[in-house]
Every structure is written in structure tokens, then in C-alpha cells.
Amino acid sequence: MTRVSGRTTLFFILAGISIALLILSSSGQMAPIESAASVVTRPFLAAFNAVGQRLSQVAQTVGELNTLRSLNQQLKSRVDTLTIDNLRLTEVEAENQQLRDLLRFKQLNPTYDYRGGQIIARVISQAETNYLSSLSIDLGSEQGIARGMPVVNEQGLIGRIDKVGPHSSTVLLIIDPSSGVQALVKRNRAVGVVNGRAGALPVMEYIPMDADISVGDEVITSGLGGAFPKNVAIGQVIEVIRHDYDMYQQAVIRPTANFMRLEFVLVITNFKPLPGQPAELESVG
Amino acid sequence: MSKGGRGLYLGLLILGLVVFIQGTLFSRVRVLGVGANLLLVTVVCWSLTRNVQEGLVWAFAGGLGIDLVSGLPLGTSSLALMPTCFLAGIGRSSIYAQNLFWPLLLVVLATPLYGWLVLLTQQMRGVPVDWLGSTVRIVLPELAPNLAITLPVYPGLRWLAGRIGVPVMDV
Numbered sequence: 001m002t003r004v005s006g007r008t009t010l011f012f013i014l015a016g017i018s019i020a021l022l023i024l025s026s027s028g029q030m031a032p033i034e035s036a037a038s039v040v041t042r043p044f045l046a047a048f049n050a051v052g053q054r055l056s057q058v059a060q061t062v063g064e065l066n067t068l069r070s071l072n073q074q075l076k077s078r079v080d081t082l083t084i085d086n087l088r089l090t091e092v093e094a095e096n097q098q099l100r101d102l103l104r105f106k107q108l109n110p111t112y113d114y115r116g117g118q119i120i121a122r123v124i125s126q127a128e129t130n131y132l133s134s135l136s137i138d139l140g141s142e143q144g145i146a147r148g149m150p151v152v153n154e155q156g157l158i159g160r161i162d163k164v165g166p167h168s169s170t171v172l173l174i175i176d177p178s179s180g181v182q183a184l185v186k187r188n189r190a191v192g193v194v195n196g197r198a199g200a201l202p203v204m205e206y207i208p209m210d211a212d213i214s215v216g217d218e219v220i221t222s223g224l225g226g227a228f229p230k231n232v233a234i235g236q237v238i239e240v241i242r243h244d245y246d247m248y249q250q251a252v253i254r255p256t257a258n259f260m261r262l263e264f265v266l267v268i269t270n271f272k273p274l275p276g277q278p279a280e281l282e283s284v285g
Numbered sequence: 286m287s288k289g290g291r292g293l294y295l296g297l298l299i300l301g302l303v304v305f306i307q308g309t310l311f312s313r314v315r316v317l318g319v320g321a322n323l324l325l326v327t328v329v330c331w332s333l334t335r336n337v338q339e340g341l342v343w344a345f346a347g348g349l350g351i352d353l354v355s356g357l358p359l360g361t362s363s364l365a366l367m368p369t370c371f372l373a374g375i376g377r378s379s380i381y382a383q384n385l386f387w388p389l390l391l392v393v394l395a396t397p398l399y400g401w402l403v404l405l406t407q408q409m410r411g412v413p414v415d416w417l418g419s420t421v422r423i424v425l426p427e428l429a430p431n432l433a434i435t436l437p438v439y440p441g442l443r444w445l446a447g448r449i450g451v452p453v454m455d456v
Contacts, residue, residue, distance in 0.1 A: 007336075007371075014341055014344075014345040014367060017345070018363040018364045018367070019360060019364065020360075021349070022358055022361060025352075025359035034359070038353070041353065041354055045308060045309060048305045051310065052309040052310040052312070052313045055313070055314075056314070129322075130319045130400075131407075132356060132357055134356045162356065172356075177412075197422075198418055198419040199319065199419070199423045260315075
């Protein structure tokens with residue numbers, strides 16, 4: 001009879017437990033344990049993340065030293081020009097104030113797409129593995145956060161709440177391969193779906209072949225499907241992929257949000273996704 | 286405290302540190318668009334330095350930890366990490382096992398194995414997987430940062446293993 005080694009036995013025991021956990025976790029039955037763990041790990045994640053941000057900033061500054069030197073020279077010469085421009089900007093400021101008033105009016109208008117139900121959340125960790133594009137924020141069910149709520153920042157769409165703990169939540173980013181956002185091109189209203197890609201920029205798919213898409217076009221949420229509010233900026237077209245043999249064309253999108261530099265995000269708490277939205281799947285490529 | 290008990294607590298402490306460092310510091314440092322997988326390198330190096338059984342336990346516990354902080358379904362990373370310990374088991378019997386070349390080679394083998402197992406797990410759960418794209422954009426580029434961190438991690442873990450005591454022989 002074949003003798004099974006100790007390590008093989010151990011492997012099968014641990015693999016069996018892992019598979020059981022995977023099945024339970026995928027069906028949501030491990031949610032209470034995952035929530036409890038998020039409560040325990042949250043302060044550690046926040047502390048380590050703060051250190052990570054500092055180190056990242058230092059590394060970036062060192063890397064940019066040469067560029068900064070030459071940039072400094074250019075900036076000095078521009079100071080004179082800007083002094084003159086400053087006078088002109090004083091007039092623009094008055095105009096800007098009027099525009100702000102208009103914007104405030106638009107924000108208070110009931111037909112506006114996201115109506116002020118936003119909570120500012122601090123990003124406590126992000127993109128822990130290369131196979132999942134997500135981040136954790138320091139707000140959870142205790143603060144009214146629920147699964148499916150859209151997450152934005154001042155630059156545009158960030159993603160959607162995927163998992164919720166009592167005091168922290170996981171946001172699935174729009175760059176994750178399992179994320180799909182109904183979108184349209186702002187200039188000509190051509191519709192499509194922005195899908196994330198593993199390790200690459202997201203791509204807007206299912207754009208009709210007759211739609212005129214060009215580099216630089218702005219892409220916003222269409223609100224179709226009811227998963228995200230309308231008119232939130234997603235990104236800009238940087239490449240158009242069109243083949244004669246395809247039914248649709250594609251556009252590679254550079255998101256307006258810088259996902260590596262997120263510190264604060266807004267969770268839109270009063271937006272109700274339409275029922276029947278497919279559950280977000282976890283990432284991968 | 287016995288050496289076994291000290292080793293257990295030390296192991297848990299190291300794993301906890303690795304998981305948090307992986308989830309925060311390493312997620313911000315990217316080479317070729319991907320971050321280093323500190324947990325994978327640690328598990329491979331520990332399996333090579335100590336033994337496969339300990340490596341399996343580290344892979345299981347560390348995998349659960351990284352899944353908890355990253356939002357992946359529990360068990361995904363453990364399942365992908367544990368088979369990589371057996372690669373290290375092959376390496377332990379080699380005469381080159383004491384050489385830094387050997388962990389580097391094992392990391393080269395373990396990195397794609399881990400990546401493809403994660404992708405396989407996800408596909409079996411019904412998530413659409415772009416195998417070629419993920420291999421080109423994540424699995425292969427991940428080799429560079431993983432190899433880079435192996436250089437300090439392996440000697441560090443060898444030193445630590447030496448402090449804990451004589452490793453148990455593989456069964």
C-alpha cells in the first residue's frame with residue numbers, strides 16, 4: 001500500500017479547509033467573520049498605510065529630483081509672465097464667483113444626478129494584490145454604507161462598495177476586470193460599457209461602429225442599468241480600436257481619477273441602484 | 286518558553302507583519318506596473334529554509350490574512366500559495382539549497398504557479414478571466430519585483446530560522 005507522507009496529508013487537510021472557506025466566503029456566509037476581522041485589522045491597516053504614503057512620496061520626490069531642477073528653471077522664467085496674468089485673474093475671479101453661484105444652484109436642483117448624500121471617507125489601504133483592484137475606506141454599515149453604493153471623488157468615478165464591515169468597507173474600483181460601467185461619450189452621446197482590465201487601462205466596449213470616437217473624448221456614466229448615477233466623469237479616450245471585421249469599436253480610457261493617489265473619496269449614500277443589478281464579482285484578469 | 290512555542294509566536298508575528306506590509310507599503314511600490322508579492326516570497330523562502338510542513342502552515346495562515354485585508358474570498362490565496370511550498374521541498378534536497386541562486390530559481394517557478402492558480406480559482410468561481418492578458422500584464426512582470434525582494438528576504442529568513450533552532454526534517 002502506498003504510504004502518504006505527513007506533508008501530503010497536511011496539504012490535503014489545509015487545502016480542504018481552504019476550499020470549504022472559499023465556498024462559504026463566496027456565498028457570503030463568512031461575512032460576519034470577515035466583518036469582525038476588518039474591525040481588528042482596520043487600525044493596523046491605517047497605520048501601515050500612513051507609513052506607505054510617506055515612503056511613496058519620498059521615493060517619488062527622489063525619482064523626480066532631476067526633473068525638478070530643470071522645472072525650477074522654467075518656473076522662474078514663468079514667474080514674470082504669471083505676475084501679469086495675476087492681474088487678469090483678479091477679473092476672472094469675479095466671473096468665477098458667478099459660476100460658483102450657478103453651480104450651487106445646480107447642486108440644489110432636484111434633477112441633478114447626485115444630490116448631496118455623500119460621505120467623505122478616508123482611504124485606509126488599496127490594491128493589496130495584483131489580482132484585485134480595490135481599496136478599503138474607514139466607513140462601514142455603522143455610518144450608513146451599504147453594498148452597491150457608488151464611490152466618487154472630485155476627479156470622477158472611483159467604483160462601488162463591494163463589501164461592508166461595521167466600520168470599514170471595500171470599494172471595487174472601476175479598473176478591476178470584474179467591473180463594468182455603462183458609459184457614454186460626452187461629445188456625441190455614443191454609448192458603451194467601460195470594463196476594467198488586469199494590469200491595463202480600462203476599455204470602453206460595445207461602441208457602435210458608426211459612432212465618431214476620437215482621442216481626447218470625455219467619457220461619463222450614462223446611468224443606464226441603474227448601477228451608477230448619470231454624468232459622473234470616468235475618463236478620457238486615449239486610443240480607438242476599430243477593426244473592419246468587428247461589430248463594435250473599442251476605446252481605451254484613461255480614468256480621470258488617479259487610483260494610486262487616493263486619500264479621500266465620497267460615497268453617494270442616497271443613490272439607490274436598481275434591483276436586479278448583477279452582483280459584483282471579485283477581481284482578476 | 287520552548288523553542289517550538291517561540292517559533293510559533295515568531296511565525297505568527299512575521300506573518301502578520303508580512304500581510305500588513307504587503308497590503309499597504311508594497312501595494313504602493315510598483316515595478317512594471319505590478320507590486321511585489323512579499324507573502325509568496327516569504328512562504329517559498331521559509332519552506333526552503335525550514336521545511337515544507339511549516340511552509341504549508343505559513344501559506345495557509347498568511348493566505349487567509351491577505352484575503353481578509355484585500356477583500357478576496359477567504360481561501361483563494363491559501364489555495365494558490367500552498368502548492369508553491371512543494372517546489373521549495375524539491376529545492377531542499379538539492380546541493381545548491383544553501384545558495385542564493387536556488388531561492389531565486391524557486392521564486393521564478395513559484396510566481397507564475399501562484400498567479401495561474403489564483404486565476405484558476407477565480408475562473409472556477411465564475412469570474413471571467415483573460416488568461417493571456419493577465420499572464421502578460423501581471424504574472425510575468427511580477428517576476429521582477431519578486432526576484433528583487435528575494436535578495437534581502439531569503440538571507441533574513443535564514444538568519445531567523447537559525448535563531449529558532451534546527452528545522453524538523455521533511456517526512
